[in-house]
Amino acid sequence: MIRDLAVGQYFPANSVLHRTDARVKILNLLITIIFIFYTMNYFSLFIALIYVFLMMYLSNIPMKLYMKNFKIILFFTIFTGLLNLFDDRGKVIFEFGFLKITDAGINNSIFVCSRVTSLVILASIFTFTTLPTDLTDAVEKLLKPFAFININISEIAMMMTIAIRFIPTLIEEVEKIINAQKSRGADFENKNLFVKIRALMSIVVPLLESSFKRAYDLATAMESRCYRGAENRTRMRILKFKMIDLFSIFLTLIFIFGVVYCNMKFPATVK
Amino acid sequence: MEKLIDINNVNFKYNDGNYILSDINLIINRGEFVSLLGSNGSGKSTLSKLCNAMLMPTHGSVTVDGLNTIDNKEKYNIRCKVGLVQQNPDNQIVAATVEEDVAFGPENLQLSPEEIRKRVDDSLKSVGMYKYKDSSIYKLSGGEKQKVAISGIVAMQPECIILDEPTSMLDPKSRKDVLDTIIKLNKEQKIAIILVTHYMDEAVLADKVVMMDKGRILIQGTPKEVFSNVELLKEHKFTLPEVTELTEILRNNRCDLPRGIYDEDEFILSLKSIVGGRECL
Numbered sequence A: 001m002i003r004d005l006a007v008g009q010y011f012p013a014n015s016v017l018h019r020t021d022a023r024v025k026i027l028n029l030l031i032t033i034i035f036i037f038y039t040m041n042y043f044s045l046f047i048a049l050i051y052v053f054l055m056m057y058l059s060n061i062p063m064k065l066y067m068k069n070f071k072i073i074l075f076f077t078i079f080t081g082l083l084n085l086f087d088d089r090g091k092v093i094f095e096f097g098f099l100k101i102t103d104a105g106i107n108n109s110i111f112v113c114s115r116v117t118s119l120v121i122l123a124s125i126f127t128f129t130t131l132p133t134d135l136t137d138a139v140e141k142l143l144k145p146f147a148f149i150n151i152n153i154s155e156i157a158m159m160m161t162i163a164i165r166f167i168p169t170l171i172e173e174v175e176k177i178i179n180a181q182k183s184r185g186a187d188f189e190n191k192n193l194f195v196k197i198r199a200l201m202s203i204v205v206p207l208l209e210s211s212f213k214r215a216y217d218l219a220t221a222m223e224s225r226c227y228r229g230a231e232n233r234t235r236m237r238i239l240k241f242k243m244i245d246l247f248s249i250f251l252t253l254i255f256i257f258g259v260v261y262c263n264m265k266f267p268a269t270v271k
Numbered sequence B: 001m002e003k004l005i006d007i008n009n010v011n012f013k014y015n016d017g018n019y020i021l022s023d024i025n026l027i028i029n030r031g032e033f034v035s036l037l038g039s040n041g042s043g044k045s046t047l048s049k050l051c052n053a054m055l056m057p058t059h060g061s062v063t064v065d066g067l068n069t070i071d072n073k074e075k076y077n078i079r080c081k082v083g084l085v086q087q088n089p090d091n092q093i094v095a096a097t098v099e100e101d102v103a104f105g106p107e108n109l110q111l112s113p114e115e116i117r118k119r120v121d122d123s124l125k126s127v128g129m130y131k132y133k134d135s136s137i138y139k140l141s142g143g144e145k146q147k148v149a150i151s152g153i154v155a156m157q158p159e160c161i162i163l164d165e166p167t168s169m170l171d172p173k174s175r176k177d178v179l180d181t182i183i184k185l186n187k188e189q190k191i192a193i194i195l196v197t198h199y200m201d202e203a204v205l206a207d208k209v210v211m212m213d214k215g216r217i218l219i220q221g222t223p224k225e226v227f228s229n230v231e232l233l234k235e236h237k238f239t240l241p242e243v244t245e246l247t248e249i250l251r252n253n254r255c256d257l258p259r260g261i262y263d264e265d266e267f268i269l270s271l272k273s274i275v276g277g278r279e280c281l
Helices: A022-036 A042-059 A063-085 A103-129 A132-149 A153-183 A193-224 A243-265 B044-051 B072-081 B098-108 B113-126 B142-154 B172-188 B223-228 B230-235 B242-252 B264-275
Strands: A092-096 A099-102 B003-012 B021-029 B033-038 B059-064 B082-085 B160-164 B192-197 B208-213 B216-221
Touching: A022 A042, A022 A103, A022 A132, A022 A243, A042 A103, A042 A243, A063 A103, A099 A103, A132 A153, A153 A193, A193 B082, B003 B044, B021 B044, B021 B192, B021 B216, B033 B044, B044 B059, B044 B082, B044 B160, B044 B192, B072 B082, B082 B142, B098 B113, B098 B142, B113 B142, B113 B172, B142 B160, B142 B172, B160 B172, B172 B192, B208 B223, B216 B223, B216 B230, B223 B230, B242 B264
Parallel strands: B033 B192, B033 B208, B082 B160, B160 B192
Antiparallel strands: A092 A099, B003 B021, B003 B059, B208 B216
16 A cells, blocks of 8 residues: 555654654754765765764664665666776776776775665654654754745644645645546556546546645634634744764764765775 | 523525525523434535534524624634534544544644643543544544544544434444444533434434434424424425334224324333233343
8 A cells, every 4th residue: 555655654663763852863964965975985975884883873763664664766766876886996806798897897886875764764763753743843944044035934834734635635636536536437557648637637637636725624724723813823842952973973073074084095996 | 401502593595506505493401402304405415514613694683691692702612612523523623643633623723732632631531532542544444434533523522413314324334333433422522413304213322313304403302302293304305213103003093092103112102001910032
């Protein structure tokens, strides 16, 4: 079922990462991703992988959830890995016809694959351990400095909360519509592009129609629960900077230092 | 009894349409359980939206605890007192996890975080959903979602909850579960309930039954009073509770049963009394 997709879903558990402030987690995620793509040799890559595994361990999330996410990007990873295998530079190891596999190509391929995988795993760790509302709160807080360009950040954060909330609901709706249209003889397997587009329309139109109905109901529900704009609210959970957050920042700093140090100390294996 | 909602001579229409409601007079008392019955398009949902200032009457007035709904300043005070639960549980839940959603109302009331936390925990316990407080909304069943929606209203500590066909999208088991929760809130926390419904067996649970047809109140009163008027209800094509229907058939066959029986135990008692203690069942 599409519904079981683990992407972007919170997984309740009690771990160091669950308790870390969402703002810190967002910044950590952005910085570590940048530095993972900055790994130049096997030593720094090794440090990056240690960091990723440490985070997986600290997150207290069952391994099979990561595997699920990993499977989704497996094809993409293999594909980019294969493309990177073929490189003109370096010593030729294999040769079939005009295709040459060189040691530089193998290195490239290993780096690209581990970088992409690390990226996906780090992003999954983030969504597994962060409540959607905490995420939107954090985005709201981090965007505060940009309030001067006259956008209502609280409203945007509220929209994000609702959007995240309705992803599974709408996926379920699409499944229902597809089944309903199939039972009326809609042809979703046809290879012809025009038939495909027509079939797609038969999903999109009812989906839009029901979404308007949902939006109307939701507006009624929000208004009758005294919603009067996102600014006039207090919060049950308040983001607080704690010792755990310092620890988390400290880990990230060690990681950055490790990567930069290894990059400078040892010769680069990839460009 | 002290009155909570006073609907006085209300007519209602959208901008330039026909009148959806005409000459509505209805009083809801504190802690009362009222059920509102009627076919589709009889105006029962519109009436429920008039009670919490989502809609304003075209003529007449609706007062909630002394506050007139037409008074824009009091709009949010009124919505605090009268909460609304809708038919589709999926469309009224705002946040992605249970406790975050229940907190939505109190957060809008700008309470302190400690107070919100306390209200959320209390209200989740009162509907029996406390153990699910951290789970994602999409993992819950329809009935559980509906209980979360009810809990979200209870957390605002209302005087009255309007439930607009809360069970019509649920399976029988969840339906019973949600109904039990509603009755429990009415009995234990003395919250007035307005239950808009299609089901007769739900309607007879109430202290007062209000039947609507084509935008008018056809008849209102205790279940006994209402179900005594069998001819009127039949004329307007209402299905009667099964026991009432059976009583009516027996009455038509010269069986001397009283009118207005809607409860099985009462039916058996009356039947025993006319057969004079002989073994009849």
